[in-house]
Amino acid sequence: MKTRAALRTRLTLAAAVPACLLVVCFFAGLWTGAVGVGPMEALGQVASHLTGRAGPETSIIWDLRLPRILLAAVVGAVLAAGGAAMQGLLGNPLAEPYTAGVSSGCVLGASLAVILGLDSVAGGWPVPAAAFLTGLAAVLLVLALARRSGKLDVNTFLLAGIIVGAFFWAVTTFVLSLAREDIARIFMWLAGSFAAPYPWDYLKMASVIGLLCLAGLFWNARDLNAFALGEDQARSLGVEPERLKAMVILLTTLGTAACVSAAGVIGFAGLIVPHGMRRVFGPDHRPLLVSSALCGACLLVLADALARSLAPPREVPVGVITSIVGAPVFLWILSRGRA
Amino acid sequence: MRKPCYSRLWSVLFLPVACGALLASCGAPGRSPSEPAAEAHRSPRRIVSLSPGTTEILFAVGAGDRVVGVTSQCDYPPETGGREKVGDVSISVEKVVALKPDLVVADAFLNREAVRSVRSLGIPVVTISPKNLDEVAQAVETIAAACGTSEQGRKVAGDIRSAVESMRRTHRGRSAVKVLFAVQASPLWAAAQNTFVDEMITLCGGVNVSRKAGKNGFVLFSEESAVAAAPEVILVTDRPALEYFLRSSAWRGCPAVRRRSVIQVDPDVFLRPSPRIVEGLQQLSAIIGSAQVTQ
Numbered sequence: 001m002k003t004r005a006a007l008r009t010r011l012t013l014a015a016a017v018p019a020c021l022l023v024v025c026f027f028a029g030l031w032t033g034a035v036g037v038g039p040m041e042a043l044g045q046v047a048s049h050l051t052g053r054a055g056p057e058t059s060i061i062w063d064l065r066l067p068r069i070l071l072a073a074v075v076g077a078v079l080a081a082g083g084a085a086m087q088g089l090l091g092n093p094l095a096e097p098y099t100a101g102v103s104s105g106c107v108l109g110a111s112l113a114v115i116l117g118l119d120s121v122a123g124g125w126p127v128p129a130a131a132f133l134t135g136l137a138a139v140l141l142v143l144a145l146a147r148r149s150g151k152l153d154v155n156t157f158l159l160a161g162i163i164v165g166a167f168f169w170a171v172t173t174f175v176l177s178l179a180r181e182d183i184a185r186i187f188m189w190l191a192g193s194f195a196a197p198y199p200w201d202y203l204k205m206a207s208v209i210g211l212l213c214l215a216g217l218f219w220n221a222r223d224l225n226a227f228a229l230g231e232d233q234a235r236s237l238g239v240e241p242e243r244l245k246a247m248v249i250l251l252t253t254l255g256t257a258a259c260v261s262a263a264g265v266i267g268f269a270g271l272i273v274p275h276g277m278r279r280v281f282g283p284d285h286r287p288l289l290v291s292s293a294l295c296g297a298c299l300l301v302l303a304d305a306l307a308r309s310l311a312p313p314r315e316v317p318v319g320v321i322t323s324i325v326g327a328p329v330f331l332w333i334l335s336r337g338r339a
Numbered sequence: 340m341r342k343p344c345y346s347r348l349w350s351v352l353f354l355p356v357a358c359g360a361l362l363a364s365c366g367a368p369g370r371s372p373s374e375p376a377a378e379a380h381r382s383p384r385r386i387v388s389l390s391p392g393t394t395e396i397l398f399a400v401g402a403g404d405r406v407v408g409v410t411s412q413c414d415y416p417p418e419t420g421g422r423e424k425v426g427d428v429s430i431s432v433e434k435v436v437a438l439k440p441d442l443v444v445a446d447a448f449l450n451r452e453a454v455r456s457v458r459s460l461g462i463p464v465v466t467i468s469p470k471n472l473d474e475v476a477q478a479v480e481t482i483a484a485a486c487g488t489s490e491q492g493r494k495v496a497g498d499i500r501s502a503v504e505s506m507r508r509t510h511r512g513r514s515a516v517k518v519l520f521a522v523q524a525s526p527l528w529a530a531a532q533n534t535f536v537d538e539m540i541t542l543c544g545g546v547n548v549s550r551k552a553g554k555n556g557f558v559l560f561s562e563e564s565a566v567a568a569a570p571e572v573i574l575v576t577d578r579p580a581l582e583y584f585l586r587s588s589a590w591r592g593c594p595a596v597r598r599r600s601v602i603q604v605d606p607d608v609f610l611r612p613s614p615r616i617v618e619g620l621q622q623l624s625a626i627i628g629s630a631q632v633t634q
Contacts, residue, residue: 004521032566033561033563034561034563034564035561035563035564035566035567060563060566060589062567063566063587063588063591064562064563064589065563084614119579143488177428186524188526193526195454195522195525195527196525196527197525197579197587198586198587199581200588241404264565268506308561308563312561312564313549313551313552313560313561313563313564313565314552314553314558314559314560314561315526315527315560315561316559317526317559
């Protein structure tokens with residue numbers, strides 16, 4: 001009983017503290033940008049749109065800033081929770097949502113679609129669609145390679161992910177060498193950017209798929225705890241290891257593919273956030289997944305706010321910021337972990 | 340798909356990235372004709388050109404029939420189609436050497452590595468790296484002098500200079516039109532300072548709204564700032580960008596979109612250092628002129 005109460009306290013903390021942080025980050029994002037809009041005016045613009053009283057005039061807040069913040073939050077949540085689930089499933093601290101080769105698959109699909117001129121068809125929708133499909137194709141290929149007699153071998157899965165990822169990157173590099181003038185349009189997928197064309201549409205796509213996958217991961221949190229004890233232990237607790245592996249990998253991949261299709265490859269978020277949260281809330285996947293999702297959202301909302309306000313009116317690619325900030329932070333977490 | 344344009348690719352992607360280092364390392368030396376004195380005593384008979392801009396200049400100054408090698412990016416004038424190709428974005432030095440050129444003409448910025456290799460093999464190289472329209476005219480004269488067609492070079496350069504002068508006179512004292520030149524819509528890449536585009540917009544009586552975003556070349560420009568600047572003319576270089584500005588809700592209220600002044604232009608006449616930059620100037624002047632009428 002005591003442990004149950006303790007778990008409840010930890011879960012409440014894991015949800016409440018990052019949620020408050022996220023609210024702060026949301027307003028920080030809403031109130032920073034290249035164009036100065038007063039805090040009250042910004043809120044007023046959002047309110048007038050929500051109540052349907054907005055005029056036909058352009059609103060920088062509603063059309064540009066708000067969808068970017070929300071997209072950053074969704075992408076951050078899915079990547080960080082996906083990273084936590086993959087690390088737990090594979091028992092490997094280096095695992096992240098891109099481990100299964102999904103990012104390189106997505107980038108290849110996007111670059112091929114851009115080269116074939118599909119971004120001038122149907123409002124450019126074929127590009128994220130192609131990215132999503134090739135991302136999934138890459139993961140299915142990795143899964144096929146890692147299956148031995150009906151079982152998924154974790155180590156083979158990791159290796160296959162690296163190999164397939166490298167292969168897809170090589171093909172992408174070849175495509176880039178053919179690209180010439182399209183290279184700038186492909187660059188967005190490589191560096192990551194929340195300045196998506198038609199941001200509300202991209203947000204709808206990423207949030208529907210991403211949040212469904214998040215819910216699925218939360219649903220499997222307890223089984224991940226059992227799985228951490230070893231496959232035989234998990235079976236005795238009524239968890240079917242093969243089903244769990246397939247579920248977690250597919251959920252993470254689907255969500256990640258949706259994120260990469262909307263915002264490109266954003267590094268480190270899915271790697272550092274779970275490590276940090278594990279240090280705070282321990283290895284239990286229930287508080288870990290919840291807090292990772294919320295803190296991942298905070299991280300990318302802040303990173304995007306920085307990208308928009310570091311050197312206005314220039315923008316810095318958000319993937320650059322997460323990597324530059326992420327690498328030292330990751331090293332710091334690692335060094336603390338050893339102490 | 341339109342013809343590829345390689346100067347655009349590099350200016351868009353690598354200028355913002357490599358500008359500082361680049362300026363420090365190849366600012367001035369690129370512009371001075373390398374060793375024209377050594378080459379002037381005899382007119383070269385086999386010329387290889389390593390960039391679309393230098394190819395256009397060679398043909399314009401009447402040395403086109405002696406050009407034996409170009410890159411696959413060189414798509415103008417049409418006669419380039421039949422010439423031997425020595426590479427695209429990257430140059431195959433082996434192919435250049437195999438063509439036995441007695442002069443190689445290159446862009447100091449685009450072809451840095453290739454220029455270094457070819458020079459080390461003892462083949463004479465003339466490089467250009469114009470940063471503004473006056474330097475384009477100088478580059479024409481430099482290349483013409485190296486090919487022994489100085490007379491024609493002076494004439495072509497004179498045409499560029501007089502076009503610039505007449506633009507300056509025509510648009511003096513007219514009301515300024517705010518212009519956004521986007522090589523890509525989302526994320527938004529726009530022309531900042533030290534681009535031909537920036538200079539051309541100013542010459543034609545326009546104000547480049549993204550000029551303060553950077554010192555050199557093209558930059559990732561904040562879309563918020565671009566919307567807030569309320570450009571009256573938006574120039575794009577491809578169809579996806581055109582569609583984006585016309586369809587996106589963020590740009591609904593922008594004067595350029597309301598007046599249907601979002602115009603797709605051929606990037607080559609705006610971005611390549613070649614005599615065709617005059618065509619770009621004339622197009623821009625007409626576009627800005629009609630925007631001034633509706634102001």
